[in-house]
Amino acid sequence: MQDADAALAKPAELPRGARRFVRELSRSPKGLTGFVLVMAVLLVALLAPVLALNDPAEQVITHRFLPPVWAEGGKLSHPLGGDNLGRDIYSRVVYGTRVSVVVALIVIAVIVVFGTAVGLASGYFGRVVDSVLMRIVDFQLSFPFILLALLLLAILGKGFWTLVLALSVAFWVNIARLVRGETMRIRSLEFVQAARGIGVPEWRIITGHILPNTLPALVVLATLDVAVIVLAEAAMSFLGLGIQPPTPSWGTMISDGRNYLFEAPWMTLAPGLGIMLTAIGINLLGDFLRDTYDPRMARR
Numbered sequence: 548m549q550d551a552d553a554a555l556a557k558p559a560e561l562p563r564g565a566r567r568f569v570r571e572l573s574r575s576p577k578g579l580t581g582f583v584l585v586m587a588v589l590l591v592a593l594l595a596p597v598l599a600l601n602d603p604a605e606q607v608i609t610h611r612f613l614p615p616v617w618a619e620g621g622k623l624s625h626p627l628g629g630d631n632l633g634r635d636i637y638s639r640v641v642y643g644t645r646v647s648v649v650v651a652l653i654v655i656a657v658i659v660v661f662g663t664a665v666g667l668a669s670g671y672f673g674r675v676v677d678s679v680l681m682r683i684v685d686f687q688l689s690f691p692f693i694l695l696a697l698l699l700l701a702i703l704g705k706g707f708w709t710l711v712l713a714l715s716v717a718f719w720v721n722i723a724r725l726v727r728g729e730t731m732r733i734r735s736l737e738f739v740q741a742a743r744g745i746g747v748p749e750w751r752i753i754t755g756h757i758l759p760n761t762l763p764a765l766v767v768l769a770t771l772d773v774a775v776i777v778l779a780e781a782a783m784s785f786l787g788l789g790i791q792p793p794t795p796s797w798g799t800m801i802s803d804g805r806n807y808l809f810e811a812p813w814m815t816l817a818p819g820l821g822i823m824l825t826a827i828g829i830n831l832l833g834d835f836l837r838d839t840y841d842p843r844m845a846r847r
Contacts, residue, residue, distance in 0.1 A: 571839045578835025584828025591641055592648040600624060601635040603642045604793040608633050612811045628813045630803060639795035640817045646796050647825065651776045653711050658719040659769050663761075665719070666726025667753055671734055681727070684720045692717045692779065693786075700788055710789045714776055725768050729761040763840040770836055774829035781822050797822050 572578050591598060601624070613629030614621045615636075621628065627637040669680040696713040703709045733739060734757060742752050783789035784798025792799065797818040804814025 568839075572835070575835050575838075577831050578839075581828045581831025581833070581835060584824055585832050588644060588825050588828065589648065592645040595641050595645045599635075599638040599641045600626075601638045603634065603638040603795045606632045606634055610635070612807070614811075615813050627817045628811070630800070630814050631807060631811070636800070636814065636817050639800060640797070640821055643795045643797045643800060643818060644821060644825075646790055646794060647777050647780060647821075650707075650711060650714070650780045650790075651773050654714045654718065654776050655769055655773055657711070657715040658722050658772070659765070661715070662719040662722025663726050663758070663765065665723040666728075667730055667758065667761075669723070670727040670730025671749070671753055671757065673731075677727075680723070684723055687716070687720045696783060696788055705788065705791055707790065707794075710780065710783060713783070714779055717779070718772055718776065721772065722765070722768065725764060726761050729764055730757055733757050733760050767833060767837040767840060770829065771833035774826045774833070777822065777825055777829070 572582060607629070610625060610629035610633040611631060613625055613633070615628040616623055616626045618628075625635050625637065627635075627640065630636055630639070665680055665684075669677045695717055699713045699716070700709055703712070739752060739756055742756055780789055781796070781798035781801070784796040785802045786798075787802070789798060790796035800818040801815045804811065804818075807814055
């Protein structure tokens with residue numbers, strides 16, 4: 548009974564991997580800064596309905612080109628001012644965070660699953676399978692991203708899922724090539740050869756031995772790719788190929804404000820800072836993860 552009470556009174560300990568992450572993060576100013584920025588972006592995206600002060604799509608004619616709160620004529624109810632249609636820029640930036648995060652998470656999930664499957668098959672089986680899959684990858688890499696996006700948009704039309712598809716098709720090849728290289732390296736190691744020798748099924752070797760050992764490098768690349776996806780989504784929305792009005796997007800907001808840079812520079816400043824801080828945070832966190840978990844960095 549006393550042992551049970553002692554076990555209940557004992558505070559729960561973090562798993563070993565989590566303890567290492569917290570320990571290394573506390574020692575790295577770069578990683579800590581990136582982690583704080585990424586968590587802030589995720590919280591803003593999650594709490595967008597609570598943090599937004601106004602309807603992001605509401606147009607108030609008297610608020611056209613309303614200056615931010617620190618400038619003369621600004622209002623606390625519109626801290627970042629109003630745009631050319633009288634919409635609240637602060638609320639649009641907050642909801643634009645949600646759009647960028649949702650697109651990035653969906654795309655990264657798709658490309659990690661598909662790219663990992665292709666990379667594992669190509670690297671493990673080799674020969675004909677490797678030749679066919681890598682020729683597909685080479686063919687994909689020969690297409691510029693914007694050209695591929697235009698092709699998909701011309702066939703499927705503009706929209707959220709078309710944007711997700713275009714970004715997924717553009718970026719899965721990086722994951723596939725990384726996993727293929729790691730798989731080719733790991734399959735030649737002694738423990739994989741021993742598993743083959745005792746008759747372990749190939750699917751169990753792939754899922755139980757090779758895949759877990761590719762995860763450190765895969766997590767690092769996937770984290771860094773999130774920043775690239777956020778920038779690509781903003782670029783496509785800026786060109787009118789991504790998220791369509793009235794849904795707020797950072798890229799669309801910058802596109803709307805480019806014609807008013809001298810009259811209302813705050814229209815582009817706020818979403819531009821959102822993109823910049825998000826990209827910096829993700830890259831700093833990605834660099835920290837690479838330095839901490841990538842075995843190739845550990846050997847240097």
